Amino acid sequence: MLKENPTTSNDKETFQILKKSWKPTQVELNEIEKEEKLNSNISQKRAFKVCIRVRPLLNDEVYKHYDATTAVNNSVFIHKLQQRFNKKSLETKLFSVDQVFDTQSTNEDVYESINHLIPLILEGGVGTVFTYGQTGSGKTHTMTGIENLVAKNIFSDILHKIFGGREGYEKFLSKNPSYIPKFKEYNQKVIVSFFEIYGETISDLLNNKNKLDLSEDVFGAINITGGLVEVEVNDTESMLELIKKGSAFRNTKATFKNDTSSRSHAVFQIKIINFSDYNGAEAGCLYIVDLAGSESGADTQHHNKEQIAESVAINKSLAALKDCIRNRSLAVTSKRHIHIPYRNSKLTLLLKESFELDSNRQCETVVIATCSPTEIDTAQTLNTLRYIAPLKVNLPPSTYDAENPASWNNVELRKWVKENGVFENGSRVDPNKFCPRENGKQICLLHEEDILERLTLNGIGYKNAKLFHFKLWNLALKGKAKKHAIKGEMEKTQGKPIVAFKERWESGKVALDFDDQLKLLLSKEKEGLWRCCEIVKSDIGGYEVRVDKLILAEEKLFNKPVLLTFDEARKVYELDI
Numbered sequence: 008m009l010k011e012n013p014t015t016s017n018d019k020e021t022f023q024i025l026k027k028s029w030k031p032t033q034v035e036l037n038e039i040e041k042e043e044k045l046n047s048n049i050s051q052k053r054a055f056k057v058c059i060r061v062r063p064l065l066n067d068e069v070y071k072h073y074d075a076t077t078a079v080n081n082s083v084f085i086h087k088l089q090q091r092f093n094k095k096s097l098e099t100k101l102f103s104v105d106q107v108f109d110t111q112s113t114n115e116d117v118y119e120s121i122n123h124l125i126p127l128i129l130e131g132g133v134g135t136v137f138t139y140g141q142t143g144s145g146k147t148h149t150m151t152g153i154e155n156l157v158a159k160n161i162f163s164d165i166l167h168k169i170f171g172g173r174e175g176y177e178k179f180l181s182k183n184p185s186y187i188p189k190f191k192e193y194n195q196k197v198i199v200s201f202f203e204i205y206g207e208t209i210s211d212l213l214n215n216k217n218k219l220d221l222s223e224d225v226f227g228a229i230n231i232t233g234g235l236v237e238v239e240v241n242d243t244e245s246m247l248e249l250i251k252k253g254s255a256f257r258n259t260k261a262t263f264k265n266d267t268s269s270r271s272h273a274v275f276q277i278k279i280i281n282f283s284d285y286n287g288a289e290a291g292c293l294y295i296v297d298l299a300g301s302e303s304g305a306d307t308q309h310h311n312k313e314q315i316a317e318s319v320a321i322n323k324s325l326a327a328l329k330d331c332i333r334n335r336s337l338a339v340t341s342k343r344h345i346h347i348p349y350r351n352s353k354l355t356l357l358l359k360e361s362f363e364l365d366s367n368r369q370c371e372t373v374v375i376a377t378c379s380p381t382e383i384d385t386a387q388t389l390n391t392l393r394y395i396a397p398l399k400v401n402l403p404p405s406t407y408d409a410e411n412p413a414s415w416n417n418v419e420l421r422k423w424v425k426e427n428g429v430f431e432n433g434s435r436v437d438p439n440k441f442c443p444r445e446n447g448k449q450i451c452l453l454h455e456e457d458i459l460e461r462l463t464l465n466g467i468g469y470k471n472a473k474l475f476h477f478k479l480w481n482l483a484l485k486g487k488a489k490k491h492a493i494k495g496e497m498e499k500t501q502g503k504p505i506v507a508f509k510e511r512w513e514s515g516k517v518a519l520d521f522d523d524q525l526k527l528l529l530s531k532e533k534e535g536l537w538r539c540c541e542i543v544k545s546d547i548g549g550y551e552v553r554v555d556k557l558i559l560a561e562e563k564l565f566n567k568p569v570l571l572t573f574d575e576a577r578k579v580y581e582l583d584i
């Protein structure tokens with residue numbers, strides 16, 4: 008590995024003497040304490056958790072360079088030797104994040120910062136972990152460690168969940184010592200894929216670098232197209248084998264800073280599929296993303312034309328990633344609309360769901376900033392830390408509203424189902440079967456036929472299933488209207504919500520009226536009266552526009568405009584709630 012060496016042995020000695028006598032100031036200690044108090048008081052979990060890992064000095068660095076960092080609890084100090092006239096002193100910068108891993112930390116220690124993502128994906132959520140940092144700072148070392156530890160732990164985590172905890176599983180094992188787990192028996196599948204994003208090209212690392220692409224469907228979901236190989240795995244060894252195979256195919260080249268520098272973003276994806284789930288239940292998903300290293304101008308001074316173009320492409324996609332996270336954090340606090348530019352790169356498009364404020368599923372991301380400890384990398388380390396330190400984002404506060412199913416989590420939904428799914432003939436809706444993992448919003452987005460199927464397959468008669476669906480659907484519509492009322496889009500008059508007509512009604516808009524009927528506005532007949540055609544529920548779920556059913560409707564009864572999206576496959580419209 009090539010290293011520049013502007014450090015004299017004199018500097019190194021002076022630095023070591025100064026660092027030995029260095030202590031954080033009282034102001035800095037107060038700041039660390041304040042940050043830690045703030046972290047421990049956070050009742051909400053982080054949507055974006057930020058960690059720092061400082062790697063140790065490597066063998067070829069130990070003699071020439073020195074460690075310019077000091078970690079104190081969840082903060083790290085970066086030191087710089089300054090010379091003023093004849094006097095040398097230490098200049099220090101402090102960064103506080105959620106967790107710091109110092110030069111002595113192991114990959115097992117770092118794994119602790121991400122292991123909460125496993126229960127999240129077993130519940131159908133989306134977990135993302137990525138490392139960000141200069142080339143040669145330890146991203147691949149950290150990510151390979153995490154991939155291997157996930158492979159080692161995920162299968163026992165699933166079994167503990169199936170057997171109601173570690174003790175339950177151990178008790179079972181003591182009675183069945185030769186038991187070999189078969190996840191299919193428990194309706195679980197663990198599916199693994201591994202691909203890289205090099206510039207804007209996506210290649211399958213488990214299939215000879217077969218070219219893949221991303222597409223966004225009409226519902227906004229991102230799909231990998233081109234035949235991604237997805238392998239079902241049942242044990243640690245098979246998963247480790249795939250990690251090894253995929254890593255060997257990765258695009259790496261020697262650079263000025265790193266002999267085996269990764270020139271692509273590698274994405275190791277684990278899907279947890281509960282295949283007894285009905286239509287519409289999404290798989291839990293973990294993305295482990297090893298980013299290509301960012302390079303400074305100085306790092307690229309020995310690059311040829313092709314390498315410079317490669318560096319520009321890497322830095323561009325890293326900038327897109329930073330923009331998305333930064334705007335995501337701004338969007339949580341800002342009163343105005345903040346655009347999250349996830350379409351600016353393939354990487355951010357893939358991770359779109361992690362940036363969405365209003366995602367249907369719970370999404371949590373861990374960002375690990377990796378740093379080289381040496382004094383010659385201080386400028387790049389400061390760049391990395393300045394960027395990642397403000398990225399901490401809390402999950403949006405709970406918006407639970409007993410009258411709005413779209414705001415319920417799985418526990419709240421189950422409670423409602425238990426209380427409301429009771430019929431005169433004694434049959435009951437079992438929440439374990441109706442909504443094993445979904446939250447209220449996910450259930451509200453299901454088609455009527457999917458809901459009816461869930462109910463009838465579990466012994467609820469068709470008539471009762473319709474009644475139950477109607478109750479839930481009505482509540483969802485009212486909840487949505489109420490949400491708008493709270494937002495100030497409606498006024499209350501005599502106990503009845505009346506629209507404050509900020510929106511100008513115009514032809515082509517769809518209005519929901521106070522009887523929960525939808526109408527497509529065709530033309531204005533006269534002031535306050537519109538010629539419309541009816542939009543009715545279809546037998547196959549969704550809505551149909553009945554051009555044969557023309558009516559006149561009073562504008563004052565319109566509750567609010569709604570968006571309909573067209574389901575190309577079934578040729579019906581769906582309410583975009």
Ligand SMILES: Nc1ncnc2c1ncn2[C@@H]1O[C@H](COP(=O)(O)OP(=O)(O)OP(=O)(O)O)[C@@H](O)[C@H]1O
Pocket residue numbers: 061062063065140141142143144145146147148149265267268269270298299300301377
């Ligand atoms: N925590 C660590 N402990 C020991 N060695 C480490 C650690 N982190 C990194 N290294 C070593 O440092 C070198 C560079 O690490 P690595 O390849 O992981 O960097 P990188 O950030 O992925 O670089 P690039 O962006 O160029 O791919 C490797 O030889 C690696 O083994």
